[in-house]
Amino acid sequence: MVARKTIGMIKFGILSPEMIRKMSTVEVKVAETYDEDGFPIEGGLMDPHMGVADPGLRCKTCGQKMNRCPGHFGRIELVRPVVHSEYARYIEYFLNAFCPKCGRPLVSDQEFTEIVSSHPKKKRLKALAKKGASVKKCPHCGFERTPVRLDKPTNFFEGDRRVWPTEIRERLEKIPDADLERLGFDPKNFRPEWLVLTVLPVPPVTVRPSIVLETGERAEDDLTHKLADIVRINQRLKENIDAGAPQLIIEDLWDLLQYHVTTYFNNETPGAPPARHRSGRILKTVIQRLKGKEGRFRYNLSGKRVNFAGRAVISPDPMLDIDEVGVPEWMARIVTVPLHVTEWNMDEARKYLEAKDYPRALYVVRPDGTRKRVTDTNREELLEELAPGYVIERQVIDGDIVLFNRQPSLHRMSMMALKVRVLPGRTLRIQPAVCPPYNADFDGDEMNIHFLQTKEAQVEARELMLTTKHVISPRYGGPIIGLTKDYITALFLLTLPWTKFTKEQAMDLLYAAGITELPEPDEDGMISGRAIFSMLLPDDLNMKFPSTLGKHLVAVGLADKKGNGPISPITVIENGKLIRGVIDKAAVGTGKGRLLDYMYRRYGEEFTKEFTTRVSRMANRLLYMFGFTNSYHSLKTPEEIDRKIDEIVDRALKKVYEYVDQYNKGKLEPIPGRDVEESLEIYIMVTLSQAEKEVQTLLQRHLLETKLDPVHILDNFAQIFSGARGSFANIKNLMGVQGQAAVREKRPHRGLYQRVISHFKRGDLGPFARGFARRNLRDGLTMDELFFWGMGGRMGEVDKGVSTQITGYYYRRLSNAMMDLLAFPDGTVREVTRDTIVQFTFGDDGLNPQKLRHGEVPLDVLYDEIKAGEKK
Amino acid sequence: MAGKRSILDHVLVPKCRILKEDEVEELLKKYGVSKDSLPKILADDPVVKELGAKKGDVIEFVRNSPISGKALYYRVVV
Numbered sequence: 001m002v003a004r005k006t007i008g009m010i011k012f013g014i015l016s017p018e019m020i021r022k023m024s025t026v027e028v029k030v031a032e033t034y035d036e037d038g039f040p041i042e043g044g045l046m047d048p049h050m051g052v053a054d055p056g057l058r059c060k061t062c063g064q065k066m067n068r069c070p071g072h073f074g075r076i077e078l079v080r081p082v083v084h085s086e087y088a089r090y091i092e093y094f095l096n097a098f099c100p101k102c103g104r105p106l107v108s109d110q111e112f113t114e115i116v117s118s119h120p121k122k123k124r125l126k127a128l129a130k131k132g133a134s135v136k137k138c139p140h141c142g143f144e145r146t147p148v149r150l151d152k153p154t155n156f157f158e159g160d161r162r163v164w165p166t167e168i169r170e171r172l173e174k175i176p177d178a179d180l181e182r183l184g185f186d187p188k189n190f191r192p193e194w195l196v197l198t199v200l201p202v203p204p205v206t207v208r209p210s211i212v213l214e215t216g217e218r219a220e221d222d223l224t225h226k227l228a229d230i231v232r233i234n235q236r237l238k239e240n241i242d243a244g245a246p247q248l249i250i251e252d253l254w255d256l257l258q259y260h261v262t263t264y265f266n267n268e269t270p271g272a273p274p275a276r277h278r279s280g281r282i283l284k285t286v287i288q289r290l291k292g293k294e295g296r297f298r299y300n301l302s303g304k305r306v307n308f309a310g311r312a313v314i315s316p317d318p319m320l321d322i323d324e325v326g327v328p329e330w331m332a333r334i335v336t337v338p339l340h341v342t343e344w345n346m347d348e349a350r351k352y353l354e355a356k357d358y359p360r361a362l363y364v365v366r367p368d369g370t371r372k373r374v375t376d377t378n379r380e381e382l383l384e385e386l387a388p389g390y391v392i393e394r395q396v397i398d399g400d401i402v403l404f405n406r407q408p409s410l411h412r413m414s415m416m417a418l419k420v421r422v423l424p425g426r427t428l429r430i431q432p433a434v435c436p437p438y439n440a441d442f443d444g445d446e447m448n449i450h451f452l453q454t455k456e457a458q459v460e461a462r463e464l465m466l467t468t469k470h471v472i473s474p475r476y477g478g479p480i481i482g483l484t485k486d487y488i489t490a491l492f493l494l495t496l497p498w499t500k501f502t503k504e505q506a507m508d509l510l511y512a513a514g515i516t517e518l519p520e521p522d523e524d525g526m527i528s529g530r531a532i533f534s535m536l537l538p539d540d541l542n543m544k545f546p547s548t549l550g551k552h553l554v555a556v557g558l559a560d561k562k563g564n565g566p567i568s569p570i571t572v573i574e575n576g577k578l579i580r581g582v583i584d585k586a587a588v589g590t591g592k593g594r595l596l597d598y599m600y601r602r603y604g605e606e607f608t609k610e611f612t613t614r615v616s617r618m619a620n621r622l623l624y625m626f627g628f629t630n631s632y633h634s635l636k637t638p639e640e641i642d643r644k645i646d647e648i649v650d651r652a653l654k655k656v657y658e659y660v661d662q663y664n665k666g667k668l669e670p671i672p673g674r675d676v677e678e679s680l681e682i683y684i685m686v687t688l689s690q691a692e693k694e695v696q697t698l699l700q701r702h703l704l705e706t707k708l709d710p711v712h713i714l715d716n717f718a719q720i721f722s723g724a725r726g727s728f729a730n731i732k733n734l735m736g737v738q739g740q741a742a743v744r745e746k747r748p749h750r751g752l753y754q755r756v757i758s759h760f761k762r763g764d765l766g767p768f769a770r771g772f773a774r775r776n777l778r779d780g781l782t783m784d785e786l787f788f789w790g791m792g793g794r795m796g797e798v799d800k801g802v803s804t805q806i807t808g809y810y811y812r813r814l815s816n817a818m819m820d821l822l823a824f825p826d827g828t829v830r831e832v833t834r835d836t837i838v839q840f841t842f843g844d845d846g847l848n849p850q851k852l853r854h855g856e857v858p859l860d861v862l863y864d865e866i867k868a869g870e871k872k
Numbered sequence: 873m874a875g876k877r878s879i880l881d882h883v884l885v886p887k888c889r890i891l892k893e894d895e896v897e898e899l900l901k902k903y904g905v906s907k908d909s910l911p912k913i914l915a916d917d918p919v920v921k922e923l924g925a926k927k928g929d930v931i932e933f934v935r936n937s938p939i940s941g942k943a944l945y946y947r948v949v950v
Contacts, residue, residue: 841944
């Protein structure tokens with residue numbers, strides 16, 4: 001059980017001099033730290049009463065050693081009081097709010113009551129000071145006063161007369177508790193005179209440890225340096241006062257003391273020159289330690305760093321499983337994993353301890369907690385004493401469980417567990433199929449690896465975080481680990497109806513996937529690609545789904561939804577044999593990936609892992625045989641197509657000119673709710689984008705008609721047909737028309753007077769003057785076309801940068817706000833503490849989105865399982 | 873615009889009722905919580921006023937959910 005305590009109240013206040021003395025263990029009087037023998041000086045800044053920072057020594061206050069002694073405060077008795085610079089503003093308020101003589105507020109009781117009742121606690125003092133500042137005569141005792149002015153950072157003046165801290169303190173002391181209470185202060189925890197320091201707390205040695213340099217010299221902490229300055233000036237001031245030095249000299253020293261105390265608190269106080277180290281480096285004092293990004297709060301408390309972690313550039317390795325990470329050998333040699341010695345694993349432990357080279361034990365931890373580094377000299381000894389209860393810290397080996405992470409960690413799949421494979425090289429390697437959840441690529445990405453140390457952590461990671469548990473994304477209920485890019489292209493090429501291999505080639509491919517059986521050859525003695533792919537499928541698999549290629553075909557009317565076409569638009573798998581259609585993005589890609597999705601749900605993690613690995617190795621092998629390429633010539637279109645494209649574009653252009661003409665004559669019919677200019681723009685944009693769409697469809701049909709054959713398919717179009725990469729919109733830009741350039745969803749319109757660029761006449765609203773490019777990327781754009789597209793391109797780049805930042809921060813805030821909401825076993829969503837219910841049934845339906853397919857219950861899997869008798 | 877209309881009849885207002893004493897007890901027992909763990913609804917909420925619920929009452933809402941048809945919610949009046 002976790003011990004839970006409730007914080008009833010936190011009280012903030014100012015330390016009273018009395019309290020500072022009470023908590024102090026020693027008065028610091030000497031500015032020195034250590035004597036010649038290296039021992040701390042009594043009454044010095046390193047007095048052992050304030051705790052110890054060196055191992056071995058004992059604290060003179062609590063008698064504990066370094067690790068146990070929490071440290072104790074000391075104090076410096078200031079000979080003359082000084083203002084606490086951080087509260088100077090409040091001292092000014094107090095001095096202007098209260099009478100210096102009688103200590104009452106400088107307003108009448110009635111006005112005071114009014115201020116108290118009309119302001120919240122925090123604002124009362126300031127409001128009173130504002131009123132009181134202009135008061136010449138105290139309404140309570142009739143004293144003639146002069147307003148007090150703060151000369152930043154710490155000097156107070158009454159007209160031209162300097163008000164010294166002693167006088168300030170006297171004035172503040174007179175303020176009655178009752179008045180403070182009415183201003184919202186608690187006089188037990190706060191008295192205004194405490195803002196003028198008469199005694200300064202000296203933080204424990206543990207807060208400002210000195211470090212011993214290699215040369216044996218001691219280097220003191222910045223705070224110690226600053227405190228030494230204070231003690232030194234304090235002593236000098238005392239000597240001068242005792243010796244009866246002239247007032248002027250005393251005041252100079254007093255100001256110097258004030259300066260040192262000011263910079264001790266905040267070395268960035270406006271108006272005070274920063275105190276420097278002898279080397280000229282600016283000292284880091286109390287506030288600098290806490291403040292900002294590198295301060296105690298944001299750097300150490302909100303942000304923590306861990307051991308047993310590594311980071312390296314990542315690279316792909318198709319020979320890995322999807323639940324494996326390739327760890328470079330040099331990394332595996334450095335990092336250790338504990339092995340708890342029991343009577344049952346003694347042999348294993350001895351093996352690591354005996355080993356002279358990798359994998360060996362680096363450390364031995366005895367039951368009493370002492371650690372020994374294993375060296376050639378003490379190995380025998382350690383082997384001798386090895387017994388159950390010992391812990392051996394051995395180097396990382398194959399099979400160890402690690403967490404693997406890529407920033408930004410936007411969802412839970414950004415940190416998954418993987419099994420180690422120690423490999424040569426200097427990079428961390430992953431199977432390319434696990435790139436999508438991490439959103440990783442290999443253009444220099446780096447990733448972090450965490451070597452799990454406890455058995456609990458290892459088991460938890462293996463059961464909950466393994467990549468194979470995250471094949472289906474809970475965001476959309478489809479595979480997020482799946483094949484991408486060239487693997488899809490390869491499988492597409494493999495499963496085309498005409499793809500055939502000789503027996504030798506088939507063996508090559510199958511062996512790459514670890515299969516040593518050959519399927520039955522066709523009559524001609526060849527083995528079809530489909531038959532080879534079918535070897536990877538389970539025998540009882542029956543599926544039917546539209547392929548990506550099929551969708552492309554159907555869209556241009558080359559195939560119907562029933563399955564008729566040059567290549568079946570519907571992929572059919574019967575009894576584990578691919579009968580019709582192709583394997584492409586719709587089967588094995590991320591997002592949809594019907595085959596992967598079904599396989600994962602029906603046959604489980606292990607099978608899917610196996611399948612993914614096999615398929616990608618086979619695909620890899622296939623691409624060694626086939627390859628695919630792209631050339632300028634493959635982008636050529638027949639004259640007939642060119643003519644058709646020109647026709648479409650010309651027709652649209654003519655229509656646009658008609659609209660412009662109508663607009664110029666004032667005859668254009670505006671769209672309801674829009675003015676004429678807007679309407680013109682909309683008419684033009686719609687006309688042109690329709691034309692572009694027509695060109696795209698024309699080209700899509702043309703390509704699917706002419707390139708879907710054994711020869712032309714290798715002209716790169718396989719990538720588009722299979723959905724691996726590229727789109728028909730890209731094809732339109734390459735082979736058809738580049739089309740309309742757009743800036744913020746509008747035609748470019750800003751630039752020079754009444755025109756965008758000087759290639760056109762003023763007031764020209766025609767398609768070319770506003771960024772329509774009728775040429776394509778194959779033939780090249782004209783310079784004005786390029787310029788217009790440059791405008792759109794620039795906007796895109798700027799938007800990308802800006803919007804990722806903004807949405808990234810929105811997302812961070814959202815996830816931070818929701819991160820401690822949990823779904824509990826009874827179906828409720830509550831805060832981690834269990835005692836605040838947020839939702840009575842998770843998602844109103846109690847369904848786990850990861851178990852659904854795009855939000856729907858995958859009934860087909862259930863049906864097939866029941867049919868196969870796997871479930872009742 | 874004749875006749876008295878109730879905001880409870882509006883399509884966008886989920887169906888709601890005040891839970892009886894024993895129902896409240898059953899609900900709290902089911903989830904193993906006390907009243908202050910439930911989501912809250914302000915006493916000056918128009919629906920609460922219309923129902924005439926007092927502070928400490930628990931109101932049951934039947935929300936229409938695009939996913940599950942309807943979903944039950946409970947809020948305590950504060």
